[in-house]
Amino acid sequence: MLLLAASVxxxxxxxxxxxxxxxxxxxxxxxxxxxxxxxxxxxxxxxIACLFPLRLSETxxxxxxxxxxxxxxxxxxxxxxxIPRADVERAMTARDLEFKSPxxxxxxxxxxxxxxxxxxxxxxxxxxxxxxxxxxxxPGLANVExxxxxxxxxxxxxxxxxPSIRKGLLQIVNAYRAYARQKGAxxxx
Numbered sequence: 023m024l025l026l027a028a029s030v031x032x033x034x035x036x037x038x039x040x041x042x043x044x045x046x047x048x049x050x051x052x053x054x055x056x057x058x059x060x061x062x063x064x065x066x067x068x069x070i071a072c073l074f075p076l077r078l079s080e081t082x083x084x085x086x087x088x089x090x091x092x093x094x095x096x097x098x099x100x101x102x103x104x105i106p107r108a109d110v111e112r113a114m115t116a117r118d119l120e121f122k123s124p125x126x127x128x129x130x131x132x133x134x135x136x137x138x139x140x141x142x143x144x145x146x147x148x149x150x151x152x153x154x155x156x157x158x159x160x161p162g163l164a165n166v167e168x169x170x171x172x173x174x175x176x177x178x179x180x181x182x183x184x185p186s187i188r189k190g191l192l193q194i195v196n197a198y199r200a201y202a203r204q205k206g207a208x209x210x211x
Contacts, residue, residue: 058103062110062198070110074101076128082186089184090176092135097177099130101145114202117154123147125165132169132177141168149195156199159191 055061058072065071076099078086083096103126113121125144132141146162163181166174181187 054102065107068107069104070107071104074103075099076101076130079186082184085184085186086177086180089180090173094132094134094173094177096133097130098133099128101126101128113149113151114199116151119151121147121149121151123162125162128163132173134173139169141166141174143167147191149191156192156195159188159195161187161191 054071054073056073056075058070058074061070061072076097078097086094086097105123105126109121109123113119123146125146128143128145130141130143132139143166144162144164146164148158148160148162149156150158160182163178166178169177
């Protein structure tokens with residue numbers, strides 16, 4: 023948010039600082055690895071930081087198009103992930119837990135039947151583990167900007183509620199938990 027200032031000098035100082043911060047943030051994002059699985063697997067930092075491409079399968083594209091009554095044809099996104107490694111490790115080992123990720127920024131290109139445009143938003147995935155298995159998941163898409171609510175609402179509903187996306191998220195989480203535990207057991211030998 024821009025601050026109101028009484029003089030030109032006061033008004034331009036925050037903008038110069040914001041531009042520097044914005045440039046620094048863009049540079050940091052550009053330097054993030056684009057292989058989140060490698061970062062999860064081999065990273066050693068206190069946080070998992072990477073860029074994650076999000077692409078719909080042909081089936082998901084067809085479901086989105088149907089859910090938006092033919093208006094939205096496709097959505098292609100890149101999510102910037104920055105999450106404490108300890109939080110993810112806790113979720114990988116807990117028998118019963120409700121994991122909630124902090125909001126992760128996402129930028130997307132939306133293709134409709136008549137145009138293509140960019141939007142932004144956030145993902146805050148939520149996964150519920152019971153009896154050592156992920157049983158419920160939601161990507162937690164929210165805060166969509168750059169598009170009217172008439173268009174964003176069906177996209178948000180599709181992403182957060184569509185069974186194939188929720189099921190896919192559960193499959194990935196459970197498969198990775200099994201893999202991580204197997205890897206941990208074999209390295210402990």
